[in-house]
Amino acid sequence: MGALTELTAEKYPGKAPALLFDDVPGYPGGFRTLYGHFTTLKRVALTLNIPLEEAENKVKLVKAYQDKWTNIKPIPYHFVADGPILENVLTGGDIDCFKFPVPRHHQRDKARFIGTAACVITKDPDRDWYNLGTYRSQVYDAATIGCQITEGKHGRIHRDKYFERGETMKVAIVVGQDPLLYLLSASQVPEGVSEYDYAGAILGEPYPVIKGVYTGFPVPANAEIVIEGDITPGDLLDEGPFGEWMGYYCSAPVKRPCVRVKSIMHRNQPILCCAPQHKPVDETVLLKAVAGSAAIWDALRLAGIPDIKGVWQHEGGMGVRFLVISIQQRYPGHARQVLHVASSCQAGAYNGKWVIVVDEDIDPSNMDQVMWALTTRFDPVDDIDIIKKAWSSGRDPLVQTGNFNNRILCDACIPYHRKLKGDFPVVVEVGAEETARLLEKWKGILF
Numbered sequence: 001m002g003a004l005t006e007l008t009a010e011k012y013p014g015k016a017p018a019l020l021f022d023d024v025p026g027y028p029g030g031f032r033t034l035y036g037h038f039t040t041l042k043r044v045a046l047t048l049n050i051p052l053e054e055a056e057n058k059v060k061l062v063k064a065y066q067d068k069w070t071n072i073k074p075i076p077y078h079f080v081a082d083g084p085i086l087e088n089v090l091t092g093g094d095i096d097c098f099k100f101p102v103p104r105h106h107q108r109d110k111a112r113f114i115g116t117a118a119c120v121i122t123k124d125p126d127r128d129w130y131n132l133g134t135y136r137s138q139v140y141d142a143a144t145i146g147c148q149i150t151e152g153k154h155g156r157i158h159r160d161k162y163f164e165r166g167e168t169m170k171v172a173i174v175v176g177q178d179p180l181l182y183l184l185s186a187s188q189v190p191e192g193v194s195e196y197d198y199a200g201a202i203l204g205e206p207y208p209v210i211k212g213v214y215t216g217f218p219v220p221a222n223a224e225i226v227i228e229g230d231i232t233p234g235d236l237l238d239e240g241p242f243g244e245w246m247g248y249y250c251s252a253p254v255k256r257p258c259v260r261v262k263s264i265m266h267r268n269q270p271i272l273c274c275a276p277q278h279k280p281v282d283e284t285v286l287l288k289a290v291a292g293s294a295a296i297w298d299a300l301r302l303a304g305i306p307d308i309k310g311v312w313q314h315e316g317g318m319g320v321r322f323l324v325i326s327i328q329q330r331y332p333g334h335a336r337q338v339l340h341v342a343s344s345c346q347a348g349a350y351n352g353k354w355v356i357v358v359d360e361d362i363d364p365s366n367m368d369q370v371m372w373a374l375t376t377r378f379d380p381v382d383d384i385d386i387i388k389k390a391w392s393s394g395r396d397p398l399v400q401t402g403n404f405n406n407r408i409l410c411d412a413c414i415p416y417h418r419k420l421k422g423d424f425p426v427v428v429e430v431g432a433e434e435t436a437r438l439l440e441k442w443k444g445i446l447f
């Protein structure tokens with residue numbers, strides 16, 4: 001199933017189908033898995049409640065999502081009495097994570113992973129903030145799973161706080177759910193805000209939840225499968241290796257906190273949602289590119305920086321590591337300011353590598369145009385800044401001791417003083433008026 005997803009994502013970039021598998025050997029019909037939620041821009045738009053016309057162009061879709069962020073009014077979730085998630089409730093000796101067709105996603109994974117396209121719900125011990133984050137879960141046995149949360153992620157900050165106090169953290173892990181919750185869990189919703197409240201804002205109504213039977217946490221009433229349990233300080237098991245999102249098997253097994261499962265809830269004929277990830281372009285890249293680009297655009301707006309024209313996190317950089325921003329330069333230093341804010345704001349800081357700023361005549365999502373700017377408007381001595389010891393992780397094959405990495409910032413804009421003087425060479429291209437005239441004249445013949 002993982003291999004078919006990888007092969008279709010590779011063969012049909014931007015157009016691959018979502019794959020729903022049924023009749024998995026060894027499992028009853030109806031116990032299904034779903035892969036490739038976000039392999040097209042249209043499915044991202046549909047999930048985000050954005051008109052499909054906006055999905056014709058990458059930057060247009062990012063802009064539409066960023067506009068939603070600018071005007072977002074979070075709507076709190078609300079508890080309902082019942083929901084399909086309560087159709088089956090397993091506790092005690094009935095708990096069995098292998099009841100579902102849990103895949104070994106990549107050929108070299110040591111174990112089967114039940115949580116990949118998942119929403120891990122944790123509660124801040126100091127306030128009424130339920131965070132949803134996508135963090136992977138290996139299965140160890142029927143009632144023990146993993147939960148790998150990297151430093152700095154919201155769920156990790158929650159867990160660190162419990163552990164600093166010597167306390168167990170309760171967790172509810174949703175492994176089959178509404179694609180909107182998965183998309184939000186896998187993107188950078190601001191600190192202190194529940195992804196449920198953003199989901200409510202996007203849907204225009206409160207997200208319906210029920211109380212988890214073990215944790216009491218709000219869990220989606222319409223979810224497919226929810227696993228609840230405890231993570232206790234010092235209760236460690238070897239986790240990984242797993243084929244990672246940067247395209248490598250990065251580490252030998254590492255001892256990490258595990259989850260002792262206390263309940264499983266699932267609807268009849270449940271769908272296990274999966275996103276194994278692999279070398280680019282994988283089935284999660286458009287999710288990360290659209291959500292990450294919109295969040296960075298919004299951070300630039302909040303920092304007060306004017307005239308951002310487009311943002312795109314490129315597919316080849318896994319939607320995280322090759323960020324291009326186009327601007328209309330308004331003042332000396334504008335381009336450099338954009339580079340530093342975009343690379344250091346919360347949405348751009350984690351695991352970045354390349355950040356490039358270009359003028360407004362360059363489409364930041366068009367790699368040929370970006371390369372043209374880099375090869376004609378960028379000087380390798382004057383137009384580079386380096387950030388050292390930035391926020392990275394063991395997923396990076398070049399990670400430095402202490403989980404840091406170095407970043408490159410490239411100013412590929414026309415030097416501002418030359419733009420002002422008008423002495424930068426004129427671009428060879430058909431002018432706008434002439435283009436319009438020729439398109440009209442040759443309509444239906446050449447165009």
Ligand SMILES: Cc1cc2nc3c(=O)[nH]c(=O)nc-3n(C[C@H](O)[C@H](O)[C@H](O)COP(=O)(O)O)c2cc1C
Nearest residue numbers: 133134135136148149150153154155186187188275
């Ligand atoms: C398919 C997929 C799997 C992911 N797996 C992990 C993971 O195992 N651990 C982790 O820390 N982040 C993982 N991430 C990234 C986080 O989900 C992402 O950084 C998100 O912003 C975390 O939520 P938070 O900001 O609320 O912490 C994954 C993302 C995707 C799309």
